[in-house]
Amino acid sequence: MSQNQNSNENPNENIREMVSSMCQNFYTLGWVSGTGGGISIKRGEKIYMAPSGVEKEKIRPEDVFVLDRQGEVVEAAANPALKLSECAPLFQSAYDLRDAGAVLHSHSVNVVLATMLAERQSGFISTLEFTQLEMLKGLSGHGYYDTFVLPVIDNTPRECELTDSLRAAIEQFPKTPAIAVRNHGVYVWGKNEVQAKTQAECIDYLCEVKVKMHAAGITNHLQSAPVA
Numbered sequence: 554m555s556q557n558q559n560s561n562e563n564p565n566e567n568i569r570e571m572v573s574s575m576c577q578n579f580y581t582l583g584w585v586s587g588t589g590g591g592i593s594i595k596r597g598e599k600i601y602m603a604p605s606g607v608e609k610e611k612i613r614p615e616d617v618f619v620l621d622r623q624g625e626v627v628e629a630a631a632n633p634a635l636k637l638s639e640c641a642p643l644f645q646s647a648y649d650l651r652d653a654g655a656v657l658h659s660h661s662v663n664v665v666l667a668t669m670l671a672e673r674q675s676g677f678i679s680t681l682e683f684t685q686l687e688m689l690k691g692l693s694g695h696g697y698y699d700t701f702v703l704p705v706i707d708n709t710p711r712e713c714e715l716t717d718s719l720r721a722a723i724e725q726f727p728k729t730p731a732i733a734v735r736n737h738g739v740y741v742w743g744k745n746e747v748q749a750k751t752q753a754e755c756i757d758y759l760c761e762v763k764v765k766m767h768a769a770g771i772t773n774h775l776q777s778a779p780v781a
């Protein structure tokens with residue numbers, strides 16, 4: 554299919570460069586240090602994905618893998634030593650089940666700390682709840698008075714082993730734009746890379762507030778009715 558036939562592709566944008574610069578940005582935020590985390594962007598029928606196990610701040614555009622919608626590699630990284638991200642099947646879950654346009658995986662300390670406060674609901678799923686916080690408005694389908702339920706699945710020794718529980722959580726919580734992983738991090742998606750990034754920033758912020766509230770001993774932040 555030529556680019557002209559596919560309205561989702563713009564020949565002037567360089568998705569490989571976008572992945573590489575987002576990796577640098579997330580490294581600065583501390584979300585992908587120590588080779589962790591990952592980034593992927595979908596355009597048309599192609600999925601662009603950062604490689605695995607490398608310093609994310611040093612990824613060059615030509616190091617980005619390109620996959621088809623079935624998850625098969627159609628363009629490998631220029632450096633043959635690079636491997637496809639272990640997150641690939643997890644990213645694929647959000648593309649398949651939520652029609653996402655981009656999926657990010659962060660090892661944000663704020664999210665990791667917040668998952669330690671999550672309450673177990675059933676099996677491998679715990680939840681964190683957020684309400685009456687301005688930054689909730691940055692999450693699709695959520696307003697200030699809504700309750701955002703962030704599912705937290707149990708971690709596994711290998712990242713790819715999370716796939717089944719991540720898919721189950723996505724199906725069980727249709728409103729969430731993210732699934733956190735206990736003591737590990739979070740997968741966040743959006744209709745495109747901008748929404749995935751801003752939602753990841755909002756979730757990081759909300760988790761930081763929760764953790765700092767807990768540390769400060771604040772147990773109730775809900776607004777009381779105005780005094781007449």
Ligand SMILES: [Zn+2]
Pocket residue numbers: 589590658660712737738
């Ligand atoms: Zn991870």
